[in-house]
Amino acid sequence: MISSLIIVIGSLVIIVGLIVFNGASSISLEMITQTPSGGYYLGKGGGILNAILGSLFLALPATAFAYLIGLGIALFLQRDFSHPKISIFIRLSLDILWGIPSIIYGIFCLMIMMLLGIGTSLIAGIVALTLLELPIITRYMDESIKMVPHGLKEGAYSLGSTRFETALKVVRKQAAPGIMAGVLLGLGRGIGDAASILFTAGFSDNIPESIFDSTASLPTMIYHLYSSPIPLVRERAYAAAFILLLIVFSISILSRYLSRKLTKHVIV
Amino acid sequence: MKDQSYDNNKLIDIKYDMNKRRIRDFIGIKLMQIITIIVSTLFVLIFLILFSKSIPIFENVSLTDLLFSSLWNPEKGEFGLLPIITGTIFVTGISLFIAVPISLLSAVYISEYAHKKTRSFLRPFIDVLAGVPSVVYGLCAFLFLVPLVKDFIAPRFGIESTGLCIFTASITLSVMVFPIIISLCVESFRSIPIELKEASLSVGATKWETIRKVILRASAPSVITAVLLGFGRAFGETIAVNMVVGGIPKIPSTLFHPGQTLASLIASAYGEMMSIPLYESALMFVALILFVVVLIFNLLGIILLRKVKRRWNY
Amino acid sequence: MFNESVKIETSNLNVYYHKNHVLRDINVRIPAKKLTAIIGPSGCGKTTLLKTFNRLLEIRDNVKISGEVIVDGENIFSSKKDVSDIRKNMGLLSQKPYPLPMSIYDNVAYGLKIHNHIKSEELYERVKHCLDEAGIWKEVKDRLHDPASGLSLGQQQRLCLARALSVEPEIFLCDEPTSALDPIAAQQIERLLDKLKNNFTVILVTHTLRQAKRLADYVIFLYFGKVVEQGSADELFNNPRNSETKAYVEGDIS
Known part of the structure; x- marks a missing residue:
């Protein structure tokens, strides 16, 4: 039993250790402030600023969209708006969406893009990531909104709030810690996913200037660099992974910190 | 007034x-x-x-050929998915074969044996593992596991391998599946009423007997659900597998030979899929298989979990 | 029966909840600017009756309501008035205080802000006034912008009262407002209720008979979803006409 736990923990230690050990050593200021110059993938100068910014440009709007859409759905799932029997089906379909592999979202968006005649672009990547994050964020929010005591809603209703006002101003605030945790979990998932943006956001050495430009991202950058025969380039993959892990871990730390901060208003 | x-x-x-x-x-x-x-x-x-x-693709290639022919040569118009399906089954199956016992035992330890303090430290740890992006798993496997398999493990079995093989992919996937199974199982073990454990212990059962006969049995549906969800994750994982599986659509003769999986195939083929006739459609069919299989397994898992929740009323 | 004006009147009110017939043919009249206590053993439908008055019951699923609830001569179920207006007209104090997840100040300001365009200085004055009326101003004036969840239960309940006052209701619905509180806090609430009944129609659901005796002008006795007896407090407590009422008032059934 202990040995199996050691395997589990050991694998995490190996992963983090490998990335930190190799990544931190090859990281440089140049790496995070410059875009790839010609021949970067052969070991020449430049950095991966395009991928860092690309990741943020993709994941942040996607998370914002997923939050807005998801909030609407999660609030709607309360019995104040929808019949519990219908909510069961909606939750089921969200759970199904949650399980769909991210490559399917990528393919799906690619099909839509072909239909609309859009090439690989920032906007397509954002849509794919939004779809990927949506069920995660929504179900998280839903679970925490479900916990909002009925008496609190009654209190708001008895002041003459409409259902929409109550949902948006009172319920949302009471559920804020859970909502925040869900959003940040979604962000973490979105920023680390490669399969969904591989075909949709494409790849580019430049920082995107419009939403119709292709863009690189940290995961796709790693995917492009990892198998290079040149050790220097491989080390860059480590460094990119290091940055990615750093972002993902900061998000999860931030989530713990914020949810503690947001609980101050929550009524128990 | x-x-x-x-x-x-x-x-x-x-x-x-x-x-x-x-x-x-x-x-x-x-x-x-x-x-x-x-x-x-x-x-x-x-x-x-x-x-x-x-x-x-249905109109041009018969379904039996699609599923059971072992020739995958899109350039020649041959779309037999058998090698890829076999590869997928191998990779997913082996990864679960490794992951399930390890995760289960870890979950039992975390929920039943670990001190409260250790537990409150271990659970976020598992969450961190769950949050590591798959491309990072792939990268680590490529740089750590692949040489290991190539230089040590495969030679032990007397097989020459590049390290990019079914075995490596399976190990990588099993590590990715750990956190899913562990966290679901821990949650389910912890939710078993304490009275049930007390009842078993009070008739003289040992702790291990209680775990085996009461806890594991009572939470069997949740454990199955966890395994099903883990399966969904492993089956659909694209990037990490793509990085280490070798990407050769042939039925592998040993575990140390390269193979290909459905999800990974889509990622590899993306660049050229528009230039070969029917290729795109074939890939859509691959995606369809992926979608339907994952859907069925997840649905089963979700329905089981709901039944359990109703039974324990939590 | 009494010569005061009637504020709320129900006729043949029936409520079904999950196929259970919770309230049966309720016909009650509630006088204006008096404190009416609804008493009865737990589970007899007191809270349900209270929540039909401001249409809070409808939010729950599987509830069926028939009959009429007439407030100021208008049936609330067929009224052209918006349900928000009907609810606004009736302040609610629930068993457990539920302050809104905001600061103390915003709790009271919330109701004012959603209904009115209001200047901030005036808002402050109104909030102060409401908190003062609820007897909590002195305790919270230095920490108006702290979260309301940090208050004690008794303070939270008074905050809820101030919050209800802010939208200027005519009726107060109180659902065992002291049951979660310690004796001192409960006493403060009782004093406030006693003061409120000069200006408002107060309906108090309570299962402590002594509280009803202390506060009520008029009493409705509910038993298994039916109104057994209603009348002035004096009469009902000292001279019950019905044997069940007598048994309850004397403490034989609870």
Whole structure:
């Protein structure tokens, strides 16, 4: 039993250790402030600023969209708006969406893009990531909104709030810690996913200037660099992974910190 | 009558906007309703699009050839998915074979043996493992596991291997599946009523007997669900597998030979899929298989979990 | 029966909840600017009756209501008035205080802000006035912008009262407002209720008979979803006409 736990923990230690050990050593200021110059993938100068910014440009709007859409759905799932029997089906379909592999979202968006005649672009990547994050964020929010005591809603209703006002101003605030945790979990998932943006956001050495430009991202950058025969380039993959892990871990730390901060208003 | 002091404080500029508020309420709720309907039918839309896009391949290649022919040469118009399906089954199967016992034992330890302090430290640890992006798993496997398999493990079995093989992919996937199974199992073990454990212990059962006969049995459906969800993850994982599996669509003769999986195939083939006739449609069919299989397994898992929740009423 | 004006009147009110017939043919009259206590053993439908008055019951699923609830001569179920207006007219104090998840100040300001365009200085004055009326101003004036969840239960309940006052209701619905509180806090609430009944129609659901005796002008006795007896407090407590009422008042059934 202990040995199996050691395997589990050991694998995490190996992963983090490998990335930190190799990544931190090859990281440089140049790496995070410059875009790839010609021949970067052969070991020449430049950095991966395009991928860092690309990741943020993709994941942040996607998370914002997923939050807005998801909030609407999660609030709607309360019995104040929808019949519990219908909510069961909606939750089921969200759970199904949650399980769909991210490559399917990528393919799906690619099909839509072909239909609309859009090439690989920032906007397509954002849509794919939004779809990927949506069920995660929504179900998280839903679970925490479900916990909002009925008496609190009654209190708001008895002041003459409409259902929409109550949902948006009172319920949302009471559920804020859970909502925040869900959003940040979604962000973490979105920023680390490669399969969904591989075909949709494409790849580019430049920082995107419009939403119709292709863009690189940290995961796709790693995917492009990892198998290079040149050790220097491989080390860059480590460094990119290091940055990615750093972002993902900061998000999860931030989530713990914020949810503690947001609980101050929550009524128990 | 209200007393004077109260009346004096009456609002002077009361402006009721009830109509405006009512309209906002109405629009807001309708909007919520519409997006809910759209999103909850999204999986049907995905299915329809994948299905309609795979129709051309059905028209040109028979379903038996698609599923059971072992020749995959899109350039020559041969679309036999058997090697890829075999590869997928191997990779997923082996990864679960490794992951399930290890995760289960870890979960039992975390929930039943670990001190409260250790537990509160271990659970976030597992969450961190779950949050590591798959491309990072792939990278680590490529740089750590691949040389290991190539230089040490495969030679032990007397096989020459590049390290990019079914075995490596399976190990990588099993590590990715750990956190899913562990966290679901821990949650389910912890939710078993303490009275049930006490009842078993009080008839003289040892702790291990209690775990085996009471806890594991009582949470069997949740454990199955966890395994099913883990399967969904492993089956659909694309990037990490793609990085280490070798990417050769041939039925592997040993575990240390390269193979290909459905999800990984889509990622590899993306670049050239537009230039070869029917290739795109074939890939859509691959995506369709992926979608349907994952859907069925997840659905089973979800339904089981709901039944359990109803039984324990938590 | 009594010569005061009637504020709320129900006729043949029936409520079904999950196929259970919770309230049966309720016909009650509630006088204006008096404190009416609804008494009865737990589970007899007191809270349900209270929540039909401001249409809070409808939010729950599987509830069916028939009959009429007439407030100021208008049936609230067929009224052209918006349900928000009907609810606004009735302040609610629930068993457990539920302050809104905001600061103390915003709790009271919330109701004012959603209904009115209001200047901030005036808002402050109104909030102060309401908190003062609820007897909590002195305790919270230095920490108005702290979260309301940090208050004690008794303070939270008074905050809820101030919050209800802010939208200027005519009726107060109190659902065992002291049951979660310690004796001192409960006493403070009782004093406030006693003061409120001069200006408002107060309906108090309570299962402590002594509280009803202390506060009520008029009493409705509910038993298994039916109104057994209603009348002035004096009469009902000292001279019950019905044997069940007598048994309950004397403490034989609870």
